[in-house]
Amino acid sequence: MTWHLTGDVERFLAATGAFLRARPVENTLPLTIAEHVRLHGPRAYGPRDAVFGWHDGEEAAAVWTPPRPPVLSAMSTQAAAALAEALSGDLSGVSGPVAVVEAFAAAWERRTGATAKVHSRMRLFRLGTLVPPTPPASGSARVGGAGDRQLLIGWTAAFFREVGEDDPEIEAFVDDRLSYGGMMLWEDGGTPVSMAALTRPEAGMVRVQAVYTPREHRARGYAGAVTTAISRAALKAGATEVALFTDLDNPTSNALYQRLGYEPLEDRTVVEFPS
Incomplete structure (x- = not known):
């Protein structure tokens, strides 16, 4: 074999x-x-x-x-x-x-x-019953568009830096998702304060990605709000499964997604082979 x-x-x-x-x-x-x-x-x-x-x-x-x-x-x-x-x-x-x-x-x-070295530990979640956060965050969601491109590139680059990933294809990541409405922004008072991305549907499944709130806007419920909004939009568009990954070393995000109705499925790991 x-x-x-x-x-x-x-x-x-x-x-x-x-x-x-x-x-x-x-x-x-x-x-x-x-x-x-x-x-x-x-x-x-x-x-x-x-x-x-x-x-x-x-x-x-x-x-x-x-x-x-x-x-x-x-x-x-x-x-x-x-x-x-x-x-x-x-x-x-x-x-x-x-x-x-x-x-x-x-x-x-x-x-x-x-010699293998553990780089990161992740947990895969699938959405059960979506539970919007309470109390709701102030503001509202909208789909990102071409006019948001530079903002989304900057925020996506910041997201990858924070999670310790070196992705040289940031612009391609954003452009691809903009092409099918796969970027969502949460705005408060007309100002973008948080974002989330979504993969293309595959076998009825989509994956939430790159949930990011700049530091100056954190601790106001925006990440939960934009995650709820993009998850709800995916279900409305016909997705039968919504998934996401969390960093096991980040208890805040793990707790947040479970409050929103995401259920842990399995753990993953990434190891490096240093040169």
């Missing part, structure tokens, strides 16, 4: 689409990354072509968009270790369910002599 690796996203989806879409929340990252590459080309995430993989002995998938680390689906520890043997090139790290990442990292360490 072996891994098959390809740069052809259509071939990857033909091999994995059925099982990935059967559990769209758990597979939110492989699905949304593959769709983004399908729409924008193999270098949608950086200067090197994306690589996709699947295992012919079980339902297992991997997506790698250098320079980002490969993202792994749920799989056996044996399949994860075999993938570490199959991949070649400089890996900055690996991301996925905790046990899967640990098995991959151990095999990569044996193969290369690298």
Whole structure:
């Protein structure tokens, strides 16, 4: 039983689409990354072509968009270790369910002599019953438009800095979401005070991203308000599942999303392989 690796996203989806879409929340990252590459080309995430993989002995998938680390689906520890043997090139790290990442990292360490270091720990949530915050924050939501582009780029860059991610494609991130109404702003007194983003729908699933409030506007309920607004908009547009990730080291956001009706599903980890 072996891994098959390809740069052809259509071939990857033909091999994995059925099982990935059967559990769209758990597979939110492989699905949304593959769709983004399908729409924008193999270098949608950086200067090197994306690589996709699947295992012919079980339902297992991997997506790698250098320079980002490969993202792994749920799989056996044996399949994860075999993938570490199959991949070649400089890996900055690996991301996925905790046990899967640990098995991959151990095999990569044996193969290369690298030492894995935990970069971040995340929790995947799915929306149950949406519970708007009480008392409600002052202000109202609106969909971001072209006139908000520079503000959204600046806030998105600030968001990625705060969560410790180096994303060189900030403008592409914002422009893509503006193209389908996937950026939302919360305004108070006509002034934008918070934002949230949304992925394109995949198998009825969307993922809330980049919830950000500048420091001068925090502790006023704006993050909860904009998250509620974008979640409600997604459901109204026909989404059957709404997901999001939180940083496990941030108790504030973990508590907030659970108050809004988001239910913890599973934990993920990202490890780095320092050069």
